[in-house]
Amino acid sequence: ALLPIPLLIWGACVYTGKAHSLYHTVRKRAAKMNARLQDSLSGIRETFAFNRELHEISRFEKKSRDYCDGTLDVMRLWAIYSPTMMFLGSLGTAFILLYGIGLVRADEITIGALVAFIGYLALFYTPINQLHSVNHMLQHALASGERLFEIIDREPDVKEIPNAILPGTNMRGEIEFQGVSFAYVKGKPALDNLSFKIQPGEKIALVGHTGSGKSTLMKLLLRFYDIDSGRISIDGLSVSDLKISYLREQIGMVSQDPFLFNGTVAENILYGNVEASPEEMGKAALAAHADDFITKLPNGYDTLVGERGVKLSGGEKHRIAIARTFLKNPPILILDEATASVDTETETKIKDALIHLMAGRTTIVIAHRLSTLEGANRILVMKSGKLVDSGTHDTMINAETEYAQLFRSQMHL
Template identity: 40%
Template sequence: MLKQALKYYKPYQALFIIDLLCAVAVAIIELLFPYAISHIVDELLPMGKWIEMIKIGVLLLIAYIFNTFLYMVIDYWGEKLGMYIENDMRNDLFTHLQKMSYRFFDNNKTGQLIARVSNDLHQIGTVAHYAPEQLIVASSMLITTVIIMFSISKLLAGLILLNVGLLLGININFTKKMVNTSRELFGNVGEMAAQLEENFAGIRVVQAYSYEEQQRKSFQDITLEYCSKQQEGFKRVAVCNGITYYVTKLLPVLIILTGGWLTLHQEISEGQFFSFILLTNMVLKPIEMISNFVARYPKGIAGFKNFMEIMQIEPEIADAQDAVEVDKLKGEIEFSNVAFSYDEGKPVFSQLSLEIKEGETIAFVGSSGAGKSTICNLIPRFYEIEKGQIKIQGMDIKKIKLSSLRKQIGVVAQDVFLFSGTIEENIRFGKPEASEEELWEAAKKAMLYDFIQGQPKGMKTVIGERGIKLSGGQKQRLSIARMFLKNPPILILDEATSALDAENEMEIHKALKQLSLGRTTLLIAHRFSTIRDANRIIVVDAGGKIEEGSHDTLMQSNITYKKLYQLQQNGKAS
């Protein structure tokens, strides 16, 4: 874990070294005061050398002015260092999550992942700044001070060392326990974020079903668990701080009594006695630094462990070493003995074979859960097949770079996802570098032109989170517009009109028909009116393709197809 942490310091080596050197310089200057006191009490005071004492006082003042400047450098540059490292980790984590497959997101709550990227990394910057600085400075100050103490009195130094060892042991034990508690707390924060994200996204359903009270109780249970873990942490902090406080207050008392006895018996001088009292305070300072570090350390390390836990998960789907970029593929697709399952031991397909010619429109029908959408999701490698091959224009899709492969495929789904922002920003997803002329052309083809023109801000109209300010038909047209802009050779239409009313469906159907021209189109639909014009209709059931043909052929030869068709016709009639 240390190796992974250190790599984030590498880009900021100069900043880190400057911060560390300033901290060491501060520690060294702090040690000057006990030396000065010892010299004044033993040498200058008995001889009445007032001028010399003034000179030492002036030198100490200059030293402390310099130390003040160093403290400012440490605070500012050190915090900058921590901020940069935290920022780099957050960006790396986000980039890594972007590479994860659909399966990863199927099995992880969105709120938990948001908490990992935001909250869990919040304390890492503080630890990144203070951890090396305080450990090195505290250790060097402690070791140097103890060595000086041993040169004055082995008995007093041994007494100090015993108490310091006791405090370090208590703090180390406390830290181990608090790291686990902090990870549990982060888990609770993730659960809270997941509940909030789900509740706010589904607020219309919550209110429509008057489910506010149940949601409140569910959220309250999570917050109570969080409070319980917080209390556990508070209790440990209180015990640790209490013991640390007692030992640090006991230490000066023991030194005064023991040192006073040694001074009275002339085993150490008065100056050495005063110096030892000041050195004791110097020992307490690194202990205080370590205690402060220990208070921050658990949350920082817990956050880093959570960070590494995700970073060490290899993306299920990645580019092969010999993967190549492709400029433009033709829409010829071939499935050869493909096996796939969402859950181990529950195959969706075991030996799916299928050929689709360039420019064909293929419709998939079948009961819910048969695997129609799954077939289409395997082509852009949203999920990885377990056996067999999928080829586009004779090339294994695993030999094509992911970004390049997905540029060749367009997906228009039933549940359109739009990003908060403007109409223009959402259409540009199809082609970020598109000109304004291309944007308007795509809008016209998607039959969205008149709607945009009717808005006071036109293309700059803000559509709200997930396009909440748009109707279902407008959302669908917008997704079609960005697909016109993308202009892929392969098009997947997954229940693209099933959630629309008859009028909107007719308009969207026209736009989709134009979009499909000259492309290989894979059409998934429950409404038979939308699939009758397909070149081929493939009936899918559990285990894969069972039969294909035209509508008329399947009505005569396939019982499943005929049953689905009759059920829909009966539904219309009723």
């Protein structure tokens, strides 16, 4: 009765190894297929504009076919394994039947005893056959779990030190970079021995060609990455010694392309302070000159903005982002060309809102267009990750400086 057991164990071990590998491959192919689909949907306007619908369908079909082939490989393995295990389990019944017939003929047992034993044997092998199905589902779950835990168990690149400092009050906004160097790829520095100091409440403009390191500088200030050498401090405290949540709570950012979540206007504004009251949210919207267009929307503040704010114009998204930052009320402000890609009338409204937002805050303006430098106390000019010029517009424009060359090239002088 137990002769097939070693064969069942051996078969289960072989199947487990092969099924686990195949399911792991299937999960990877499913991830690639979903990534392709997400990419195609995100760029659907470009697909339509370049008339590449058939091309995108072809690319998705290739990923889909890879996923389908992987799934079929698993099913073929199961189609062989399952009946084979059931056949091996049935051999025990065949052996007992052949041996039992001999015992019945020899009058050692009765036919009833043989039938009863075969019934007991069926009760023994039924759970074993069910274990094969459980093993099949388990390998599927384990492969999915491994893909999930690859993300969950991944160590963050930026780690908070034990006993990190948590000041009891907001910062004043004094920022200092001391000999800061950083590289995304070893041997290709994005910032090289950068040093400067910003006083509380000062408005600084960062200018330079694309790739000069302006945006990298802001990412390091927010501690999205850790520096390779040097020191970044706020109010004399190194950013690496501060609690990350506290550090990022002290800094507000309005980017060139603000991201809006797929929710209501109110939910996106309240992202700056989820505990704010409706009255506070309304004041923030008024200060950002957003209330006038929000009240004209079909459901006002409860209007859904769509994925990434697709139902709103660029200027409307910028003003919601400004309102969100008003609600956060940080002592340090980063503006990454917040008036880009909008018409003149909208730019005027955004600039007016930004003037109110910058009042009394340490402000860093990343300027891609030199026309946005109005009101800056000081201009820092970057080139290839280094600070090459520093001063006011009037002092640098009349000298042979990198800033003067940038200004002339943009003004076509």
